[in-house]
Amino acid sequence: GAEVEPVDTAHGENMHGVREAGVAEDDVFATELAYGVGEEEHHISPESLDPDTGYFLEKLLGHEREGFLWQKLRRPRSYDYKKVENKSYNERYRMPQFPFDAKQREKVMTFVLGLVADPPASEFVYSPTPREKARLDGLVVAERFNCSGCHTLQMDRWDLAYEPETMGEPPGFNDYPFFKGHFSPEQVRDSLKVDTAGRRRTSLVGMPILDPETGIPQLVDEDGIPVEPDEEDVIFHRPVALWKDALVDGEARLVGGPNVFIPEDAIQAGKHYPAKGGDLARLLFPVVIEDEKAINPNVKPSDAWGWLPPPLVGEGKKVQSPWLHKFFLNPHPIRPAAVLRMPKFNLQSSQAAALVDYFSVVDGAEYPYVYDPRLDESAVDIAEQQHPGHLDGAMRIVTNNNYCVKCHLVGDYAPPGNPKALAPQLERVHERLRPDYVHGWIANPKRYLPYTGMPVNIPYDKPVSQDLYVGDSEQQLGALTDLLMHYDEFTKRQFSLEPYLPQVASPPAEEQAGEGPAEQNPEAPRASEEQAKAVDPSPDDITAVSGSGDSVDARNSVTTKLPIGGVKAYRTVTQVESPL
Secondary structure (H helix, E strand, O other): OOOOOEEEOOOOOOOHHHOOOOHHHHOOOOOOEEEOOOOOOOEHHHHOOHHHHHHHHHHHOOOOHHHHHHHHHHOOHHOOOOOOOOOHHHOOOOOOOOOOOOOHHHHHHHHHHHHOOOOOOHOOOOOOOHHHHHHHHHHHHHHHHHHHHHOOOOOOEEEEEEEEOOOOOOOOOOHHHHHHHOOOHHHHHHHOOOOOOOEEEEEEEEEOOEEOOOOOOOOOOOOEOOOOOOOOOOOOOEEEEEOOEEEEEEEOOOHHHHHHHHEEHHHHOEEEEEOOEOOOHHHHHHHHHHHHHOOOOOOOOOHHHHOOOOOOOOHHEOOOHHHHHHHHHOOOOOOOOOOOOOOOOOHHHHHHHHHHHHHHHHHOOOOOOOOOHHHOOHHHHHHHHHHOOHHHHHHHHHHOOOOOOOOEEOOOOOOOOOOHHOOOOOOOOHEEEOOOHHHHHHOOHHHHHOOOOOOOOOOOOOOOOOOOOOOOHHHHHHHHHHHHHHHHHHHHHHOOOOHOOOOOOOOOHHHHHHHOOOOOOOOOOOOOHHHHHHHHHHOOEEEOOOOOOOOOOOOEEEEEEEEEOOOEEEEEEEEEEOOO
């Protein structure tokens, strides 16, 4: 007859009985650890099980480490059984239940149980390079404080397989030579290769253009006109603003140029890696546009990115490390138009330093931070010797109504108009930004921030008026960089203590007899030569005037005080209002 399975009357049914109850082989124990499951929950004896399971159960009942580890890997939350009543949620065990089978679990146990004697040999211990260690340490802090919740830490990347000549023609290059894309002949040849499917390969890094109403990536046709996903007879494209120079059909596509239209089939044939971080900024993108439309119906959608948490891609090469460290410890407003302010996380100094090093490393900046000699005052003295009036000419450009002060805050001067159009304070640039970044930013801002609304004020082939600064575009560019990187030193030179110092007593009356009837109060302070000088302001200039600067010989004009040197020295912005 059929062989009958023996039953241990003292310990309940064996494994087969459990499996017949519909329980998986790995689930023969209830939460109480040593009790079976099924219709009858009898105590299980190690002898009634297979040798491996029985061994670990015996160790578990004996409170030995092998049994604890076996049960911890098999059912980690079982150690909370009948204990949660006295534990808050955060006090409960959090180890997840990994989907290990019996063999995988035993491998992990073998490794862990082997960690009882000498530590692993040094060749088996990961030892990162200093730069990689800085990246890892900073990433821990960034993840702990959820930096990526607001800020984009890494842009989207598309590894495309596209049909030749389906991504448009490259724009012409008319910019400063140092902006020209640099690609090796090998890279150009590789970009022209065609695979067996008749497609070329390229990798684009950038930001997808979002629909201003929905906040989702736009779909456009070949001409860049937005279309709906359900439209027929349309070749769908995805518009992308590049954040890294790329090669398409052997031609350079540069950051700051026109958007690149990627055919949808090129994305499907390749791979898209989404951006890391920036979720809140993308979520708020259509919201701030809708709010601004109530004031300005013609708002430009790309301007909205300037009101939201900015991407931190390139931050390491943008800002000076000492400033960034102080900013992390005590954040303060930078962009007047921003709708959100960075909270103070009460970081420790070591945590702030880890974040600073992280951004320097991931962006390829010098690490540790190296002082830039162009920040030294001697660099300006040399420039002044080579070009007299170097900084004065640069200040004339800054204070001309057609340039910087049209949008930027300077000292306590704020341009009139919509607050959303205000740009950051220029008097603090020397503390915050690196000289290389400032130089390139003035030359072409979109090369560093594709969505910025700041125009190219000094084109390569068209310098500003020689009445403001005598020199070509590159000389004017260098002068503005020197001024902004030494703004505090320049303004200190304009300040004079003479009006505040005690004046020399007047000579005796008999010595003044031949000097005429005019009398002068010896206690009255004398105005300095610069403060006593009044210059007739022109409509496009901010010029020095004496006194408070309230009197301007221009009908229907608006004046705004702009202190440049000291308490008594002012600049006046003159804006003539047309009677029309």
